Amino acid sequence: EDSLRITRWSEIIDKIYRFRDNYIGDISYMKIDPAKYVRYKDIKDLDIDKPQTPSTSDGDTTFFVVGDRYGNVIGFIQSLYYPFGSGVVAKGIVFQNRGAGFSYDKNKPNSPAPQKRPLHTLSILLVRDYEENALYSIGCAGGHWRPQIHTRIYENIFVYSLGLEQVVEAPRFIYDYSEKDYGLKEIIIENYLRAPENxxxxxxxxxxxxxxxxxxxxxxxxxxxxxxxxxxxxxxxVALSLN
Structure with missing residues (x-):
């Protein structure tokens, strides 16, 4: 049922985002090995503080993927990142404003520090399907929501066995972990889905x-x-075939 699935998903995602904001950052400053926490059951019982998470905003990310007759697959993702980059230009290239990705909280792996890299949202999903002997390259615009969207697409392919067009067209919902002025977290739902009650x-x-x-x-x-x-x-x- 949509409503139960949406509620359970949101509870899990909230915990995962808290884990990220408390433990993930520049690898030189991290105190854990993230590879040990790739399964949800490894983090669900952790005592995780409630961080001050950044609010979401309009996106400015571009992703495209190209495959050729020789078997090459290339995914490209780029973003100006909030808003119109940093304003710093070198040889015609506008630098991103990725410093905005630092945490507002002190003493976190993602807290600001000299020579430190901020948490980055850009990522591409590359999946090898050994059962069907296929390769997928998946990417999207979505900012901090991107891992949710990637997971939803993965789920549509490997859990619900949807066709490629159905995979991207299927109704989606997003858990927005940034608190609003009224103190609640939001679930953003497309009209085709049934919202949870109470x-x-x-x-x-x-x-x-x-x-x-x-x-x-x-x-x-x-x-x-x-x-x-x-x-x-x-x-x-648009999806294109070029000769």
Whole structure:
């Protein structure tokens, strides 16, 4: 049922974001090995403080993926990052304002410090499907929501066995872990889904398509080298075949 799934998902994601904000940052300053916490059951019982998480904002990320006849697959993701970059330009390149990604809290792996790298949101999902002998390259615009969107796309492929177009078109919901002025966390839901009732979260319905990320995906069948691509209707992307 949509409502139960949305509630349980939001509870899990809240815990994971708290874990990230308390323990993840520049690897030179981290006190844990993140590889030991790749499963949710490894972090669900941790006593995690409630950090001051950054609020979400309009996105400015571009992702595209290309595959050729020789078997190469390249994913490219880039962002100006809040807003119009840093204003610093070198040889025509506008530097990103990634310093905004530092934590507001002190004494965290992601707290500001000289020669320290801030937490970064850009990532691409590369998945090898050994059962179907296929390779997927998946990326999206989504900022801090990106891991949720990647997980949702992965789930649509490997749990629900949807076709490539259905994978990106399927209704989505997003848990927004940044507290609003009224002190509640939000669940952002597209109109096609049933919202949970009697929840401790605020529910925000999207009246039009968009607002839950923009996904592009490529699948290469390694048995016959056939490439399939799909682009999210929530954005202005397009899937093209070029000769």
């Amino acid at each position: 929840t401790r979260y605020a529910i925000r319905y999207l009246k039009k398509i968009g607002g839950t990320g923009a996904v592009n995906i490529l699948k290469r069948d390694l048995r016959n080298n056939v490439v399939a691509v799909a682009s999210d209707p929530r954005s202005e992307g």
